[in-house]
Amino acid sequence: MRLWAVKAILWKELLDLSRDYKTLAYVVVLPLVALPGLAIFSGGLYSAQSMDVYIVDEDGSEISSLFAEGLAEYLESGLPGVAVNVEILSGVEGFDTPFGSIAVVIPEGFSRGLEDLDGRVSIRLVVTPGSPLAGQVASLVEGYASLFEEAVVESRVSRLAEAAGVEVDVERLLDPLEVEREYIGFGGGAAGARGEAVAMSARVVAFSLFFVVNPAIVFVSDSIVGERERRTLEKLLLTGASRLEILVGKVAAAAALGLAAAAADSLALVAFFTLSGFSLLLSPLLVASWAASSALLVILTAGITAFISARSETIRSAQSGSFIVLMVALAIYFSALVVDYSRLPAWLSILLQAIPFTHASLAVIKASVGDLAATTIHMAVLTGFTALFIAAAAREFSSERIILLR
Structure with a gap:
């Protein structure tokens, strides 16, 4: 050649x-x-999106107001670059959720259920299907509810410990097992x-x-x-x-x-x-x-x-x-x-x-x-x-x- x-x-x-x-x-x-x-x-289209969220407080108690205000703040800062417009409606019943928006309904008896040591309550999350943004906002609502739930459980454990006259570390009691992740690189060294x-x-x-x-x-x-x-x-x-x-x-x-x-x-x-x-x-x-x-x-x-x-x-x-x-x-x-x-x-x-x-x-x-x-x-x-x-x-x-x- x-x-x-x-x-x-x-x-x-x-x-x-x-x-x-x-x-x-x-x-x-x-x-x-x-x-x-x-x-x-x-990215521009994503930032141009907006979502209307209605938090309907049917309970009208101090605890339900605390939950609603905390949720509103959490949602407004949870998706950077996206406008999440939150409106809290107190004392409203039978709210009709507009199509394309999300409603979080805090039912009557919310505070009483949380105050009882064995009480359990449910909030309703009304979501329009087919919207990726609605799915993200709904996940945020569920995440905040989980955080609020942890705080309620810690309060209950503290009350029980006080009634029993014992001192406990609530955080250790509720989270006794911790997982520490380590990465092993090629050859056995730390990665x-x-x-x-x-x-x-x-x-x-x-x-x-x-x-x-x-x-x-x-x-x-x-x-x-x-x-x-x-x-x-x-x-x-x-x-x-x-x-x-x-x-x-x-x-x-x-x-x-x-x-x-x-x-x-x-x-x-x-x-x-x-x-x-x-x-x-x-x-x-x-x-x-x-x-x-x-x-x-x-x-x-x-x-x-x-x-x-x-x-x-x-x-x-x-x-x-x-x-x-x-x-x-x-x-x-x-x-x-x-x-x-x-x-x-x-x-x-x-x-x-x-x-x-x-x-x-x-x-x-x-x-x-x-x-x-x-x-x-x-x-x-x-x-x-x-x-x-x-x-x-x-x-x-x-x-x-x-x-x-x-």
């Missing part, structure tokens, strides 16, 4: 891609604008809360690898089948460049633009989470494995797409076949958000590791816990899969097949 011939093909492909401003904007510029814009847009945050961030990073796969599919299928449909591939074969040199040049061009797209997607993803208030915590090893996995994935996907394109009659059939590969990648990277691969049965783990995309995900996840050996192994396996598919594509990339489909 002659390097100058590969460079010529690569330069030709990059020139073709550079003239397609819409594609460049779609794969590089659009993610940098769209994902942060989506976070800002969603701490930071280690947990890095490991959870790695799940998001592993999912982001899905966005690396798509650009290479589009570029390579158009570069091979598109050129055949435009009748320019024959001229390329007449230049004297070998089929391997043509293939490597095309894959290298797709990889270059694919990596640019991957970098844009990655930066956009970090910006999205930062603007959404969920900043990712990344370690140097995690970032390095993320970058290396992205590079290998672009080349791997280009090789798979080149193999499929060499056997496809039209660019549509090439992209359709390649998007099946994309769906497999989506399944792997989406599952990385919720599945611990090390907890799977051995037979299922082996089956998943027969899929090359799995190793990119595992390399990132292992890097997040500092397991350099496992990260290296998965990167090596991913490299092997990449070389295998490039070799398979080179074998299929014959002059007769790519022109005549024979």
